[in-house]
Structure formats: C-alpha cells, structure tokens
Amino acid sequence: MIYITRRERFNAAHRLFRADFSDEQNKEVFGKCSNPNWHGHNYELFVTVKGEVNPETGFLTNLKLLSQLIKDRIIEKVDHKNINMEVAFMKDKFASTEVLAMSIWDELETGVQALGASLHCIKLHESENNFVEYFGN
Amino acid sequence: MIYITRRERFNAAHRLFRADFSDEQNKEVFGKCSNPNWHGHNYELFVTVKGEVNPETGFLTNLKLLSQLIKDRIIEKVDHKNINMEVAFMKDKFASTEVLAMSIWDELETGVQALGASLHCIKLHESENNFVEYFGN
Amino acid sequence: MIYITRRERFNAAHRLFRADFSDEQNKEVFGKCSNPNWHGHNYELFVTVKGEVNPETGFLTNLKLLSQLIKDRIIEKVDHKNINMEVAFMKDKFASTEVLAMSIWDELETGVQALGASLHCIKLHESENNFVEYFGN
Amino acid sequence: MIYITRRERFNAAHRLFRADFSDEQNKEVFGKCSNPNWHGHNYELFVTVKGEVNPETGFLTNLKLLSQLIKDRIIEKVDHKNINMEVAFMKDKFASTEVLAMSIWDELETGVQALGASLHCIKLHESENNFVEYFGN
Amino acid sequence: MIYITRRERFNAAHRLFRADFSDEQNKEVFGKCSNPNWHGHNYELFVTVKGEVNPETGFLTNLKLLSQLIKDRIIEKVDHKNINMEVAFMKDKFASTEVLAMSIWDELETGVQALGASLHCIKLHESENNFVEYFGN
Amino acid sequence: MIYITRRERFNAAHRLFRADFSDEQNKEVFGKCSNPNWHGHNYELFVTVKGEVNPETGFLTNLKLLSQLIKDRIIEKVDHKNINMEVAFMKDKFASTEVLAMSIWDELETGVQALGASLHCIKLHESENNFVEYFGN
Numbered sequence: 001m002i003y004i005t006r007r008e009r010f011n012a013a014h015r016l017f018r019a020d021f022s023d024e025q026n027k028e029v030f031g032k033c034s035n036p037n038w039h040g041h042n043y044e045l046f047v048t049v050k051g052e053v054n055p056e057t058g059f060l061t062n063l064k065l066l067s068q069l070i071k072d073r074i075i076e077k078v079d080h081k082n083i084n085m086e087v088a089f090m091k092d093k094f095a096s097t098e099v100l101a102m103s104i105w106d107e108l109e110t111g112v113q114a115l116g117a118s119l120h121c122i123k124l125h126e127s128e129n130n131f132v133e134y135f136g137n
Numbered sequence: 138m139i140y141i142t143r144r145e146r147f148n149a150a151h152r153l154f155r156a157d158f159s160d161e162q163n164k165e166v167f168g169k170c171s172n173p174n175w176h177g178h179n180y181e182l183f184v185t186v187k188g189e190v191n192p193e194t195g196f197l198t199n200l201k202l203l204s205q206l207i208k209d210r211i212i213e214k215v216d217h218k219n220i221n222m223e224v225a226f227m228k229d230k231f232a233s234t235e236v237l238a239m240s241i242w243d244e245l246e247t248g249v250q251a252l253g254a255s256l257h258c259i260k261l262h263e264s265e266n267n268f269v270e271y272f273g274n
Numbered sequence: 275m276i277y278i279t280r281r282e283r284f285n286a287a288h289r290l291f292r293a294d295f296s297d298e299q300n301k302e303v304f305g306k307c308s309n310p311n312w313h314g315h316n317y318e319l320f321v322t323v324k325g326e327v328n329p330e331t332g333f334l335t336n337l338k339l340l341s342q343l344i345k346d347r348i349i350e351k352v353d354h355k356n357i358n359m360e361v362a363f364m365k366d367k368f369a370s371t372e373v374l375a376m377s378i379w380d381e382l383e384t385g386v387q388a389l390g391a392s393l394h395c396i397k398l399h400e401s402e403n404n405f406v407e408y409f410g411n
Numbered sequence: 412m413i414y415i416t417r418r419e420r421f422n423a424a425h426r427l428f429r430a431d432f433s434d435e436q437n438k439e440v441f442g443k444c445s446n447p448n449w450h451g452h453n454y455e456l457f458v459t460v461k462g463e464v465n466p467e468t469g470f471l472t473n474l475k476l477l478s479q480l481i482k483d484r485i486i487e488k489v490d491h492k493n494i495n496m497e498v499a500f501m502k503d504k505f506a507s508t509e510v511l512a513m514s515i516w517d518e519l520e521t522g523v524q525a526l527g528a529s530l531h532c533i534k535l536h537e538s539e540n541n542f543v544e545y546f547g548n
Numbered sequence: 549m550i551y552i553t554r555r556e557r558f559n560a561a562h563r564l565f566r567a568d569f570s571d572e573q574n575k576e577v578f579g580k581c582s583n584p585n586w587h588g589h590n591y592e593l594f595v596t597v598k599g600e601v602n603p604e605t606g607f608l609t610n611l612k613l614l615s616q617l618i619k620d621r622i623i624e625k626v627d628h629k630n631i632n633m634e635v636a637f638m639k640d641k642f643a644s645t646e647v648l649a650m651s652i653w654d655e656l657e658t659g660v661q662a663l664g665a666s667l668h669c670i671k672l673h674e675s676e677n678n679f680v681e682y683f684g685n
Numbered sequence: 686m687i688y689i690t691r692r693e694r695f696n697a698a699h700r701l702f703r704a705d706f707s708d709e710q711n712k713e714v715f716g717k718c719s720n721p722n723w724h725g726h727n728y729e730l731f732v733t734v735k736g737e738v739n740p741e742t743g744f745l746t747n748l749k750l751l752s753q754l755i756k757d758r759i760i761e762k763v764d765h766k767n768i769n770m771e772v773a774f775m776k777d778k779f780a781s782t783e784v785l786a787m788s789i790w791d792e793l794e795t796g797v798q799a800l801g802a803s804l805h806c807i808k809l810h811e812s813e814n815n816f817v818e819y820f821g822n
Binding site for chain 3: 694696697698699717718720722723724725726727764765766767770771812813
C-alpha cells in the first residue's frame with residue numbers, strides 16, 4: 001500500500017454565520033469570521049489517495065489525471081468564488097473549513113475510485129496556522 | 138545603515154472592477170478577480186525600515202513597537218474585512234495589490250519616522266506566486 | 275470525525291545533559307546539544323484535536339479558544355525562556371524535544387476536553403530538519 | 412511511543428519509461444516525465460522512526476546517528492546521480508517516486524533497528540505539489 | 549514606480565562541464581555537478597517587472613499575461629527538459645544557474661516591454677540554499 | 686554583474702541587555718529578550734556576493750568554496766553556542782540581530798574577495814517574522 005498526495009490551491013471569500021442569528025449573535029459565536037461583508041483566504045488543498053503500485057507502470061495512479069480530477073470537481077467551482085453564495089456543493093451548509101473539507105471528500109470519492117485508487121485524506125489549510133483533516137466516516 | 142523587516146499577515150476579501158464598467162467589461166479586463174460576489178486572500182505584509190543602529194541599545198528600533206504600529210494602522214483595519222467596502226484608507230481606490238501596497242506606505246510613513254527610522258519598502262504577497270514591492274516615490 | 279490543527283510558535287534556550295555526567299561524558303552522549311552555556315531554537319508547535327463537527331456551528335471547536343488555551347498553558351511558560359531552568363512542567367526532566375512534546379500533551383489534555391474535543395497529536399519542530407510527534411499512551 | 416522525523420535532501424535526474432515501449436508509447440503513458448534526455452528534481456526525504464524514549468537520555472535515538480545512516484545508505488548513492496542509471500538499489504526498477512520511496516524503506520529498515528528504533532514512514536517529496544508516503548507492508 | 553513579481557516553476561536536468569576537459573578535470577572544477585549522467589533540480593523562477601500603475605485599471609500590468617509570457621518563452625522550453633541538450637536559448641552555453649538566469653532575461657526583455665512594463669530582475673532558485681539574481685547589464 | 690546567495694543555518698542562545706542596567710531596566714528596554722536565563726533561535730543566514738561570471742566556468746564563484754568559507758568563519762563559531770558568552774567576534778557587543786549581521790559582514794568580507802567576488806548583503810533571519818539586511822557602509 002502506498003499513499004500519494006497532490007496539492008492544489010484556490011482563493012475564495014467566505015463567512016461563518018447562521019441566518020437565524022442576529023449580527024451580534026453571529027459575532028459572539030463566530031467572531032470576526034462572521035463579518036457580513038465577507039473575508040477570504042488562499043486555501044491549500046492536499047488530496048491523499050492510496051492503493052497498490054501498478055507493476056506495469058511503477059506508479060499508483062497517473063498524477064496528471066488526479067490533478068485534473070481535483071481541478072474539474074473542486075478548483076473550478078471554488079477558485080475566486082464566494083463559498084457561501086456560489087458553490088453548489090456547499091449550498092445550505094456552513095462555510096467552515098471543517099464542512100468544506102468533508103464536502104470536498106464527497107465530491108472526489110468516486111472520481112478517485114475511477115482512477116484505481118482509494119481516497120484516504122482531505123487536508124485543507126485555511127492559513128499557515130490552521131488546517132483540518134478528514135479521513136471519511 | 139541597516140534594514141529591518143517585520144512580517145504581519147491578514148485575511149481579507151476584495152474585488153477588482155470599475156463601477157463604470159458592465160460585469161462583462163470587468164470580466165474582460167480583470168478576469169476572475171472581478172467576481173461581483175468577491176474572493177479573498179491570506180495577505181502577507183513585509184514592512185522594511187532603515188536607519189542607523191542605536192549605540193545605546195544595539196538595535197535600530199524596537200521591533201515590538203514597529204509590530205504594534207503595523208497592527209494599529211493596518212492589520213486592525215483590513216483583517217477579516219472587505220477591502221473595497223470597509224477600509225477607510227482604500228475608499229474610492231482600486232483594491233489591487235499595487236494600490237493596497239502604496240496606500241499602506243502612506244499609512245505607515247510618519248509612524249515609522251516617529252520610531253526613529255525611515256520606511257524603505259512595503260512588500261505585499263497576495264499568493265505564493267504573486268507579490269508587489271513599493272519603495273515610495 | 276474531523277481533525278483540526280493549530281500552529282503556535284515559541285523561542286527558547288535549552289541544553290541536553292545529565293547532572294551526574296561530566297562535561298566530557300555529556301558531550302559524548304549529547305554532542306554539541308550539551309553545551310553548558312546553552313543554545314536555542316525557534317520551536318513550532320502543532321496541536322491536533324479531533325471530534326465531531328457541531329451541527330449548530332459547523333465547526334469542531336472554537337479555534338480562538340484552542341489558540342488561547344495553548345498560549346495560556348504552554349506558550350506563556352516557554353516563550354523566551356530557558357526550558358531547563360524556568361519551565362515548571364519540565365522540572366527534573368530532560369529538555370529533549372521528545373520529552374517536551376510529551377509534557378505539552380500532559381499540560382493540554384484536559385483543557386482540550388473542556389473545549390469538547392480530544393487531543394490527538396502534539397507535533398513539535400525543533401528545526402526544519404527535525405520534529406517529533408506524540409499521540410499519547 | 413514517540414515518533415521522530417529527520418529530513419534530508421538530494422538532487423537527481425530520472426526518467427519514467429518502459430524499455431519495451433516506443434518513445435511514443437512512453438509519452439502516452441508517462442507524459443513529459445518520459446523525456447529520453449532526462450529531467451530532475453530536488454527531492455525532500457522525511458524518515459520517521461518510532462519507539463520508546465530512553466529514560467537514560469531523554470531521547471528515542473541519537474538523531475546525529477540517524478542522519479548519518481540516511482546519508483550513508485541513501486543520500487551518497489542518489490545525490491547528483493541519475494536514478495535510472497547509477498543507483499544500485501534501483502536497478503531494474505521503475506524510477507517513480509513510489510518505487511523510490513519503497514526502495515529507500517528497504518535500504519533503511521535494518522539500520523534503523525540497529526539504532527534501537529523502528530522505521531515508521533518514508534515520505535518523499537518530488538515537488539511542492541506531489542509527495543508519496545510508504546509505511547512498509 | 550511599483551515592482552511586481554511572478555513566480556513560475558520548472559523541473560529540469562543539467563550538467564556543469566567543459567567539452568574540452570576530461571571527466572577528471574570536470575570533476576575537479578565542477579565537483580559532483582559535472583556527473584556525465586546528469587542530475588536535476590526543481591527550479592523556482594521569480595520574474596520582477598517595474599513601471600507605473602495604470603490609473604485606468606489600478607495595476608501595473610495584467611499578471612495573467614505576464615504569467616503566460618513566462619510560460620510561452622521559458623517554461624515550455626525548459627520544463628522536464630535537459631538544459632544542456634534540448635534548450636535552444638542555452639545552446640553552446642554553460643548550463644549554470646548564473647548563465648541560465650541571464651539567458652532568461654534575454655528571452656523575456658522585449659515581451660515584458662510589450663506588456664507596458666520594464667524587466668527589473670530575474671531570480672532563479674536552484675535549491676532552497678542557492679539562488680542567483682540578475683538585473684541586466 | 687550577477688548576484689549569488691548562499692543560505693546557511695545555525696542555532697544559538699542569546700540575550701539582549703546592558704550590563705550597566707538592572708534587570709528591571711533591561712526588561713523595560715529589551716522586553717522578554719532580556720531574560721537573564723537566555724533564550725534562543727534557529728537563525729537563517731543568507732550571504733549574497735556579486736561579480737562577473739567567469740567565461741571559463743560559467744559561474745561567478747565556486748559555491749562549495751563560498752559555503753565552506755561561511756561554515757569556517759561563522760557557523761562553526763556560532764552554532765549551538767551562546768552568542769553573548771562564547772563568540773569571539775561578538776565580544777563586548779550587543780547580541781542583537783542587527784549587530785550580529787554587521788559583525789558577520791566583517792568576518793566574511795576579505796574571504797569573499799579571495800574567492801574573486803564582492804560581498805553584497807548579509808541577511809539574517811531571527812524568526813519567520815523578523816529579519817535584518819546589511820549592505821556594508
């Protein structure tokens with residue numbers, strides 16, 4: 001079993017809030033991340049897949065195809081977007097890093113299998129100091 | 138003459154556009170950076186000051202005071218904000234990295250002098266691949 | 275289950291040695307790290323906690339509170355300190371990166387639980403080339 | 412149980428190809444990585460070992476000895492070399508990052524045991540965007 | 549006057565040597581970089597251009613066009629290539645980082661002018677420890 | 686004219702203080718950096734030299750010799766040392782990053798000339814947020 005990780009990046013705006021909260025309540029729970037005028041990040045996404053090395057090629061899966069999959073299913077939909085307003089797979093969800101990572105897992109899982117590998121981990125950096133990891137459930 | 142640089146960081150939303158352009162015109166000139174729903178970045182700000190080393194202390198200026206100056210005059214005003222809508226010193230300006238760097242220079246210049254140093258350079262990273270530098274005019 | 279990591283940093287002096295060894299013996303076992311006049315590092319501390327995402331907020335735990343916990347229980351006690359001489363939770367212990375990581379775990383475990391999460395990993399970088407990870411026992 | 416990681420680096424040339432394929436077939440399967448005139452990388456190698464902290468020294472194993480082991484068995488043999496042509500432990504194997512990581516594991520496993528630890532993971536970065544991890548079989 | 553920098557990356561093989569030297573002489577002058585079987589690097593290229601901010605757009609030059617220029621004139625020609633054998637603009641030159649940086653300057657200078665800016669600096673990283681800068685002559 | 690930079694690293698303990706000040710006065714002027722029990726850093730040193738490319742070799746100067754010079758004259762004397770107590774070229778000086786950078790310049794200037802180049806800049810990082818640059822006087 002070998003694990004391969006591909007990094008991709010995107011820039012997006014988001015906001016943490018509940019629609020049923022007042023601005024004051026949102027500020028109390030979500031702090032400055034609840035700013036109604038949005039803020040944003042340079043997100044770093046690390047997608048780790050696992051499987052056996054193919055004895056015909058010496059690699060687990062074609063990294064170019066994995067990169068293309070991540071671009072098609074994720075990056076094109078979130079890069080230079082507003083995560084709360086414009087991303088179909090985040091509709092009616094919290095735009096937190098946690099929920100974003102779990103949603104990216106759901107978007108990629110079958111595509112990774114079609115490449116002959118298994119999705120192992122979604123790691124999502126919101127800043128150099130904060131990141132989340134999700135290994136499926 | 139010695140040069141000292143302090144790095145500070147902030148996260149913000151912005152948009153590149155002209156109010157007198159249609160969305161199509163803005164997209165043609167500014168590309169995906171013109172998204173009307175905003176996008177954002179983890180900005181890295183490097184402030185370089187210069188001067189003579191104080192023979193009484195062995196340093197040019199107290200870095201803690203320089204850091205506090207940058208926080209008071211810049212970071213508090215831009216962090217987790219919308220640069221187009223909420224930052225007084227960017228009012229009626231383009232929210233480009235170039236104009237943002239030049240405006241940060243104007244906000245910091247007198248404060249750096251009050252610390253006994255001269256402002257030398259504002260370097261502003263928008264991403265790991267893009268940054269601007271401004272040395273005053 | 276989701277994993278969230280917060281990075282904090284501190285600068286400290288330390289020394290690897292045994293009081294019952296001569297300087298020569300210490301040098302033989304601990305090399306230049308045994309210098310009786312101390313040396314130091316910029317430590318990077320990564321604290322990973324795990325748990326379920328709160329359906330009311332979309333996050334596992336308030337990262338601001340996690341950051342404050344790490345600052346209160348660890349950073350304030352070790353930053354700009356001598357780890358061998360001044361850190362109560364390292365008293366009578368080796369000031370190695372291994373022991374420091376394990377001791378940081380002990381200092382943080384209950385506080386993380388009070389935030390509604392479980393401590394998963396303490397990762398401590400001593401330099402860009404060396405780091406340790408501890409997952410509890 | 413504690414985990415310690417040592418990073419070492421090397422620069423090397425390589426090529427992905429099958430000798431029984433034509434250049435066109437190799438290009439189709441391996442892309443630009445199949446260039447018959449070679450290309451190269453700055454590889455970053457992270458070797459993670461695990462074990463119990465020695466109560467006599469406060470460390471798991473002497474990191475200087477671990478670094479020397481990696482240099483003797485790996486770095487000297489691959490640094491500034493052509494991985495396909497000049498590395499004995501890669502003879503008749505694909506020069507992919509996956510196979511290279513697995514082969515490095517085989518070269519280091521007994522040496523790590525001789526240091527009183529167990530090999531846990533070989534992580535090999537080919538670029539800032541791609542890396543593999545191998546945990547043995 | 550404002551300065552903007554764009555980073556691009558490429559992987560390539562190269563060798564330092566003189567055709568009129570024996571392998572022994574080449575090894576004496578160029579060390580392990582003279583390996584006749586090649587070695588390689590992940591090069592990082594930073595292209596800095598300067599000029600006035602356009603009052604109609606708020607930027608110096610369209611970074612997307614600058615990035616495309618660098619890709620067309622440099623990256624396509626050097627990425628996953630052998631610098632000594634396959635790069636037309638390096639023909640009959642030493643494949644040193646110094647000469648490569650100077651040659652990249654010559655390839656980009658007119659293209660940058662066509663974008664309404666002036667080329668200021670080519671910075672080329674061969675590794676995390678070594679880089680060269682060229683400001684024209 | 687071409688500029689080449691070599692990075693080297695060292696770990697050291699230091700303290701900012703004046704012997705003629707009380708501990709309280711030192712704390713007021715130098716803050717937590719005045720801790721009488723020392724603290725320390727992973728310093729990153731960037732040495733930039735300049736000159737003409739040698740038409741016989743394609744390089745400015747042999748980087749291996751430059752690296753060796755920095756190791757002999759600087760790294761061996763400061764690595765794993767106490768800068769205030771043990772470094773001859775810092776005797777009776779403030780152990781500030783500014784003064785350390787200027788002193789490193791004095792130690793390297795003639796040696797760089799002997800390699801056929803001119804010293805251009807000493808850049809010294811004390812942390813990821815603070816660095817100084819010195820260009821001679």
